[in-house]
Amino acid sequence: MEAGFIGLGQMGTGIAKSLLRTGHRLRLYNRTVSRTKALLSEGAVVAGSIAEACQEEVVMTMLADDAALEEVTFGRGGIAASLKRGAVHVSLSTISVALSQRLAMEHARLGQEYVAAPVFGRPDAAEAARLAVVAAGKPEAVQRCKPLLEAMGQKLLVAGERPAIANVIKLIGNFLLGSMIESLSEAFALGRKSGVDEELLYEFLTTALFPAPVYRNYGEAILRGRFEPARFTASLGLKDIRLVLAAAEAERVPMPVASVVRDRLLTATARGNAESDWSVLGRIAAEDAGLAANR
Amino acid sequence: MEAGFIGLGQMGTGIAKSLLRTGHRLRLYNRTVSRTKALLSEGAVVAGSIAEACQEEVVMTMLADDAALEEVTFGRGGIAASLKRGAVHVSLSTISVALSQRLAMEHARLGQEYVAAPVFGRPDAAEAARLAVVAAGKPEAVQRCKPLLEAMGQKLLVAGERPAIANVIKLIGNFLLGSMIESLSEAFALGRKSGVDEELLYEFLTTALFPAPVYRNYGEAILRGRFEPARFTASLGLKDIRLVLAAAEAERVPMPVASVVRDRLLTATARGNAESDWSVLGRIAAEDAGLAANR
């Protein structure tokens, strides 16, 4: 189908590619125009403005954070001002629950539809159409974007009518990943100082107890001390844990493990690891145990 | 092969049954004699004393905690005094790293062999011979007990020559399980207060992100609020996290997530949940978020 697509960072570019490949026709907008060029050969059309990207029945956004999405949506000549009545804004970004609630309210006020559809997976999974997508919004609106959402990955979860619910689920997922990374980091620090053969520990944990790809992938990064290049930076991880804690605070839910992950990510970024992968918590746990920074 | 077997709690009974079923001949000793009776029909022989259980080349112990194993080993008429030179004491219990180190030293001093072989799995898995076993000790000694260790489960990890290494790995595994339970508990508390459909959250987390049986099993307990009957009590969980923290302190490794799990387990036991399954942390996280104690 035809859709506008705004935001061509690493994730956005991957998603756009996979959508184009499955035959969807995208009108791309990115603040830095050069990033759209690479996709022209794949059949995309470049939009000269946000308004041009909003001509179709659906416009998708994949932006870095709350501030970027707010600017694109509510700024002068933004989506709110440009989207037709009845058309759908599908937000793929990981944003705060509060902003998602505000988007729902404002789009409704303007007679526009809004679907929150944050995604799980890294840029390579995006390009390979292997993301997991969690969508929420009015059933009719979700239904209309389904061809796009289904083209993005193997797994689509429709989570209900309130868009912000999808954002909560996304944040919960990232919290569980972050807490897994921190726990593995502490585990390996203890193993290493106790003289355990780490390869063997890694194999045992990821086959006998936790046979899940995320344990294997993050566990291997911690085992090998390979935190660069980042697939998801400590800096982005810190942002997401901040959003988790803000959502939890709004609902009055203490999350002490999330607080620990936050504190460790702060130390990681304070010590110059902001652009490392967030599995760099393995390095921090090691340093705090008096082990040399790296292997 | 022939072996002594001391300690017929839930786990010990399950293991003894599975060993008897595969043709091993066991000489059973338990402080409370009645527990040995049930196994006579399965071909076991009852030992009237610890010394009698120590007549063979191998004696296995499966006891509740450090104190029980110390008493059985170093008490009057205990294993240390009864085991032949060259025979092997195989300790299956989850005990402190410090006690395992002491056992290694004392048995060596007496010309006896010592293998630490803690196990992962619950009583039903023990009986079904589906445990994961982590063994460490002198290669020759481990080799001699291999028929027994392999009969206990599908997975045998030989972790090195220093017995205590196996105990460290066992403790690391339980720490990771405890931290997973606490993280899931916080996640569900946030989900529930945010209005997320919990069934759906559960399905998504345990298939798309963390497709591992432990996530499914513990996640379901938290989802349904089913913490009784316990398969592994909060009280035992607290004991193990204490051992983790003691091992970490001895090696000077801070483990802030372990500290969080400990604090929550303390609250769980302080509030009358000591004999509930340790997934009762789900109840505590809910209570601390102001949710009614149970669903």
Added chain:
Amino acid sequence: MEAGFIGLGQMGTGIAKSLLRTGHRLRLYNRTVSRTKALLSEGAVVAGSIAEACQEEVVMTMLADDAALEEVTFGRGGIAASLKRGAVHVSLSTISVALSQRLAMEHARLGQEYVAAPVFGRPDAAEAARLAVVAAGKPEAVQRCKPLLEAMGQKLLVAGERPAIANVIKLIGNFLLGSMIESLSEAFALGRKSGVDEELLYEFLTTALFPAPVYRNYGEAILRGRFEPARFTASLGLKDIRLVLAAAEAERVPMPVASVVRDRLLTATARGNAESDWSVLGRIAAEDAGLAANR
């Protein structure tokens, strides 16, 4: 001297009274007009709008939170639009470091002066002119408001030229108070469950080890379980700890004790203690130790 004064909550009313008593002439503005009436007999003049309160060389604000101060300053007909060039906005509120930085920038852009002067003390101390005031801003601007600042309390600290510095110090102070309350709460929970005579513990701690009024006052509240009426609510405490953590995150400073205090305040508010005094952490620590909610 003459000054505008905006914000007549409990603190604002107390401060206004003490200023009027020492001969300053105030032009009062409050959204709810009725609150200004009570002060007319003390010599105050009522301002019908924010603009009217901004006629003098100095306008002081004492508002509940960031949102209220932003509205009063940057809203239509607000201080930014009304204050004369060269006149001073003195902000007494406990606000975020980020908003204080924004106020400094915006007022400078408009040729207005801005002094941050948050205060320590409760409403009764405000009325009795016994506050501690921490002021920061351009020396000349601070100099001009000194008669007002000195009339508010016995202690005035001039903390430098960057206004936000004063806000950081205020937040640090409240963090230290919150961490003291939480620590005392844990201490009394342990003492009580161990069978220590609490009166005696209280006396010993607050005379032999920590002979400071804040230990005596908060310690007594925890000892007696007297958390109502609140002098500073759990809800406000939570707000301030959130500001501490936000300031610390901006500077990349992990503050694990602040995270603990935040989690406990969340539990306090989730369990219905939002309007109790923030020393109600004593109740939470007791409940988490399995003690009955109250004495």
Added chain:
Amino acid sequence: MEAGFIGLGQMGTGIAKSLLRTGHRLRLYNRTVSRTKALLSEGAVVAGSIAEACQEEVVMTMLADDAALEEVTFGRGGIAASLKRGAVHVSLSTISVALSQRLAMEHARLGQEYVAAPVFGRPDAAEAARLAVVAAGKPEAVQRCKPLLEAMGQKLLVAGERPAIANVIKLIGNFLLGSMIESLSEAFALGRKSGVDEELLYEFLTTALFPAPVYRNYGEAILRGRFEPARFTASLGLKDIRLVLAAAEAERVPMPVASVVRDRLLTATARGNAESDWSVLGRIAAEDAGLAANR
């Protein structure tokens, strides 16, 4: 009065000197004899064995930890075997609640008296007779040692009949000190990274908010980065926080701030600061915030 005195470390030597100065006659025993020599000129008598030190109606012990006191008391030729029926063992050491309970039980069984009398203060305060002493035990037994206890300091608290109560109070006091140090460390890390004038922050906090000598002393160490020479080492601090957490676990009291202090002390010792003063937490908080190790 006449008394035996066992244990001439820094604290023991200081106390012995102050007791001798006020006219008490001590029979000193120390494993390393040379340490007793220095006190001969002050009128002390050297005991050649523990038994010799146990000839009087009272024997005092001041030892490093549980293990040392257990050896001196229950080892061959120790206090339990040597002390007369009805005579009093006064234990001044900071030991576990569990050991204190065992001492009470064993001495009672042997017809001996036991008084726990842990002290607050550092070696210089000990020598200057400015300790605070918390004593507990049977009133008649406490009464008999009062001349000694009162000679040790300005403050004597009699805390009840169960000796272990005195140990709980001692541990609570050290927990509150440790939590104060950690909180100050976090506060100064935030202040420093925010550009606050630290001298000024120090002055303000320790006069306007927390006018207690412990805040001034520890605050100054953190402010100046002066952690050596130690007056109370990180290593000893870690031991005491371990005892606090053990006492709290026995009573099922979660103490999350104590857990934070423990984790930080572990990092401190893991990074080579074991023999620095425990205010070295100021260095750790700074390092974890990415600040250079020292000023």
